Amino acid sequence: MELLWLVPALPLLGFALLTLARRLVRGVAALIGVGSIGLSMLVTLWIAYSFLVSPPQSGAASDTVWSWIALGDFRVSVAFYLDSFSLVMILVITIVGFFIHLYSAGYMEGDDGFARFFAYMNLFTASMLILVLADNLLLLLVGWEGVGLCSYLLIGFWYRDPANARAAVKAFVVTRTGDAAMLVGFLLLFTSLGTLNIQDLLSKAVSQWPSGSGIAIAAAALILAGALGKSAQLPLQTWLPDAMAGPTPVSALIHAATMVTAGVYLVARTHAIFALAPPVQLAVGIIGVATLLIAGFSAITQRDIKRVLAYSTMSQIGYMFLALGVGAWGAALFHFVTHAFFKSLLFLAAGSVILAMHHEQDLLKMGGLWKRAPVAFWTFLVGALAMAAVPPLISGFSSKDWILSWVWSSPAGGPVLYVLALLGVLLTATYTARLVTLAFFGRERDVPEHVHPGGALIAVPLIVLAVPALFLGLIQTPRSLGGVNLFASFVQGVLPEPGAEGPPSTELLLMAVSTLVALAGLVLGWALGVSQARAHLARREAEPAGSPLHRFLLSGWGFDWLYDRAIVGPYRWLARINQSDVADWIARGFAALSRLLNRLLSLAQTGRLRWYATALGIGAVAIVAMVVFL
Secondary structure: OOOOOHHHHHHHHHHHHHHHOOOOOHHHHHHHHHHHHHHHHHHHHHHHHHHHHOOOOOOOEEEEEEEEEEEOOEEEEEEEEEOHHHHHHHHHHHHHHHHHHHHHHHHOOOOOOHHHHHHHHHHHHHHHHHHHHEOEHHHHHHHHHHHHHHHHHHHOOOOOOHHHHHHHHHHHHHHHHHHHHHHHHHHHHHHHHOOOEHHHHHHHHHHHOOOOOHHHHHHHHHHHHHHHHHOOOOOOOOHHHHHHHOOHHHHHHHHHOOHHHHHHHHHHHOHHHHHOOHHHHHHHHHHHHHHHHHHHHHHHHOOEHHHHHHHHHHHHHHHHHHHHHOOOHHHHHHHHHHHHHHHHHHHHHHHHHHHHOOOOOEHHHOOOHHHHOHHHHHHHHHHHHHHOOOOOOOHHHHHHHHHHHHHHHOOOOOHHHHHHHHHHHHHHHHHHHHHHHHHHOOOOOOOOOOOOOOOHHHHHHHHHHHHHHHHHHHHEOOHHHOOOEHHHHHHOOOOOOOOOOOOHHHHHHHHHHHHHHHHHHHHHHHHHHHHHHHHHHHOOOOOOOOOHHHHHHHOOOOHHHHHHHHHHHHHHHHHHHOOOOHHHHHHHHHHHHHHHHHHHHHOOOOOOHHHHHHHHHHHHHHHHHHHHHO
16 A cells, blocks of 8 residues: 555645646646546555455555654654545545546636636645545644635635625635534544544544543534534535535535535544444434435525535435434445435536536526437436436435435434435435426526537546446345445445344335335426426516525525524624724734834935944944943
8 A cells, every 4th residue: 555645645746736837728737637636546446456456454554654743752644544434435536536627627628717726626636535544633634624725715716706705705614613613622532542543542432431421422522513514514504505606516526525525524434432422423313314304495496506406415415414323334435425426427417507508507597408418418317316316226226225224223213313314305306306307308498599518528527427326326235136235345344334234124115115205206396397497487577586485495494594693793793893902902003113113214214325334333333342341
């Protein structure tokens, strides 16, 4: 595993070249931006091959690059840790990231900030790779904050529009709220256990802390706060829909392979601590199921194609948190893998639709695009069926069915959580079918005469990503569909399962119920899409505001309204009335003193050489006198 350091280093090198070498021609910038991720992907594939052919004796390997901090007995290294869990993560990040970068070369072709865009994207990918490979909390924090910084830069990439700048600031501030709590949690772990090494921390926590101890609960709760911010889960979810202000490839990278999955990774990586804090682990599941329902209801009402997908991301991450909450660590990771492929496919196909519509994103102004943009349609359909969990070969079905099975059978799950998760299946299928119906079927409503969904650089990534989105579920299937257990057996040494599986008959019944619910959701979503399209055609000139319930769901359940009045407004009021406090007096005093000194010194600048020479002579005499007499 000597090449492990190259995985994050190559995108970092690409970032450095794109940043330092200004005014690059677009072809060279694209070659560096895409090529650095491509090389990182190839190195990752080689590492994966070596790991599978000749696995490390302990099941994990580490690569220490250099000693970072050495103060007495306290030492921190820049070191990377590879086990089956982190290997899955870097495979998904580099493969999905490469095709998003390739797509970006076509999508961003005419943008003035072409090289700057790829510099940010390279740094974003490198930060996520550092995060998932870090063997200590300090290096993990570097990757974590790097991801947050890049999200700010990319969401606000078109910063000349004030709305985009506000969305970037909002994402930065909201996620920092969770990050502050997480940092306190890291400090608590370090002061209590005496190490920053993640594996040592987990083993010491298991051996020293009893289950349910106060310190374990506090540490898990603080770590969870950071995960909620990055993964856009309740109550820190409000930044994600506004993050659609960035270019579509940014949305794909944030939602599929990087930022929003960082929280899932953090909770799963520290699962031993959460297992010692049952109340917090239960909270993870409850927050997950609440988020998936709130986001699902909101997605049904959205008109912007990217906002529908944004709320769907919140919902699907909610499924991952639900799985983490019931102890189904492997199922959560598998849904991360399938979601990365089908959600990146959906966003990139949506980008092709947006290009075809001349950058129009309103679903009610589309329709009939399945003929005009066939590649975008068929690939989007694959991603949509995967997200709606339609059996038997669609990847999302296998991962979501695995989660639902554990929610029912895990000691930490039960019928209540299962029924709520099943309602999430209905909502997912409904908003997915509505989305496809409005965008691709029915009469053309406001479709331009000339439709250009993009060239080869747009089409090739869509076609390639559609393959794993369609067939990836075959590596982990229910027992009634072959019982393939490749993924679970690969990660089980790192991410244990919550208990014994239920009988095959129960699993078959649960699968049948979830399938019927998903099919019912597809029918409901189709009917909803058809009725909304007809209503739009009937009243083009005066679109009604909708019912209060519709407006409530459209606003994301009013969380922004609540936070503006409960937090943002009072903070601004306090800032206004406190704008002349003691701190300001001190700052103004220093400023006044600097101006006074400037005026005094300026008096000496007369422009007369004889005065300057006299001053030099007096100074020289004074210095000689001090040396002689003092």
